[in-house]
Amino acid sequence: MTRLIYDGTFEGLLTAIFEIYERKLNHVKMEKGEWYTSALFENLIKVNTDKVRASRVLKGLRQKLSAAGIQRLYIAHMAELENEDDIIVGFIRYAFDTPVNIEENYGNKYVMRISEIVGMMRREKHRMEAFVRFQKLKDDSFYAAVEPDFNVLPLLIKHFKSRYADQRWIIYDIKRSYGLYYNMHDTEFISLEFSAASHPGKVITAFCEDEGIYQHLWKNYFHSVNIPARKNTKLHLRHIPKRYWKHLTEKI
């Protein structure tokens, strides 16, 4: 068993694949993080992320998988799940070692697991598309705070950019301390400095004049459309798990 330490980037992971084939390694385990020299006697390899090697692996993958298939690997890697890098490596090795495209072989454990992880990511992305609640600020920009289970902000750019093309907006991931900012032309990643007094979840002081009114109207609307005779709490909670409530205007 050889442990490969890499920097956690997708490029790093692809470089690791290069190493695996170059050194003809068999049993491997991927680990993210720093290199500690104390591990002298273990079978450890430090992967130095290398653009050229990574792009060679990517080129090879393009011959084995569809564009969508590669995209799925990238999304699965973004999930940053504990110990799941080995699944991605397993998938890529399986793809390289098989003469035909294997991405639809759901009987294979790697393909199935990647499909599950991508499913989890897509669900979270979709939830964010639904649960983002913009608040209009004094400078006419729209601000939303979110705490998604996975790091899905990069996957949201396309949707929000094409939908809200004529307003400036920020979607801020409080958990991961970074956000998306759209300035009516492009989106960029930003990180904000919040003083203790103005926690990112509470920006009420900066609200524009009618923000409070529309939040009030929305809450009223939400309660008016409920049919008490059909109450179904279990179903309600399945659709909006409680952990999302604190950023949903109508559930606060």
Place this chain on the structure above:
Amino acid sequence: MNVDRITEKLNILADAAKYDVSCASSGSKRKNEYKGLGNASNGICHSYTEDGRCVSLLKILLTNHCIFDCAYCVSRKSNDIQRAAFTVQEVVDLTINFYRRNYIEGLFLSSGIFKDADHTMERLVRIAKKLRTEHNFNGYIHLKSIPGASDELMREAGLYADRLSVNLEMPTEEGLKLLAPDKNRKDMIDPMSFLNKEIIQRAEEKKLFKKAPMFAPAGQSTQVIIGATPENDQQILQTASHFYKAFNLKRVYYSGYVPVLADKRLPGLDTSVPMVRENRLYQADWLLRFYGFKVNEIVNPQQPLLDLDIDPKLGWAIRNMQAFPVDINKADLQMILRVPGIGMQSAHKIVSARKFAKLSWDQLKKIGVAINRAKYFIVCKSNEFERRDLTGTRIKQFILAESKSKYLKSTPTQLSIF
């Protein structure tokens, strides 16, 4: 803005609109052009009410003043309730401001009939037009087509709306006569039929000229109320199937009757909402539209009611044991789709995966097949099978016994397959 007055109107007119269960915001393909606001494609449910229904659109009535006196409707003329009406500008402002905050996918606008059909329809169209032309709004718009409105107005509505709908309300003409003496079925079918022809014609034009304007790109839908009149499931599903075919409807919604009015023609106020029945009807509807089933396979004169205990696909399977077992590794997609416990996604995954190697129980489980139901109806790469001498009735008992365990407080750690 008079906040209190708007709040009051919103409460009254949202409350009056909530019994229309249509919630879809999908099926359109409106793009955001020239840096305007919004788009409409796959549909998103932005929130869910405590009854578990999706909130996707700002669903309101323009007004609940109505000249009709339909027994099942809260807004009926003789009902002593608060009345209100929005102005065109109020609806536009609410829609835009809710949309910009990502609360909604768009607007679902219906109305009580004030004055006459044309007056009402004209006002609905004016709101949609204003949103589209003055505010460059490309979000989803669902308008009610008001029975009896002129063709010209209907045509204009189609140019601005993504979806149009007329509610049949009662599954049969007799039911309608009983509860809505002012209405007749023909008035409802006429606009549906007119719009269907327009949609087909415009789609043809669009094929020839890419620049031709979209016309109700998300098509038409309708709603029938369940449990207010004595129609059985066979009549309901036959009606639905007929309307799917004759008018290319995108959806038929089934709305379990919520007893809100005391009327000797209606079920009493203490009747519970037929939610399970409604659920079974939707399942049957899906079988008709996506799983290749015919109405008479699901309900027929011998079996006019859907079984409330089990889903209609399982119901069909246990009545047709001669069609099973299905070999997962050989049968064609259409047959795999008919196996209880196998859904659309699993079926497609099975068909893709078996090209590589034959599939076993373990793999089927991982793919997402509900083995507890499917195991009675399939064979796969394994020597272990469910007993083959089980009758349909026994299978139903076994499955019901197992599914009850779902509600036990402590669930068994692992469900053994055999």
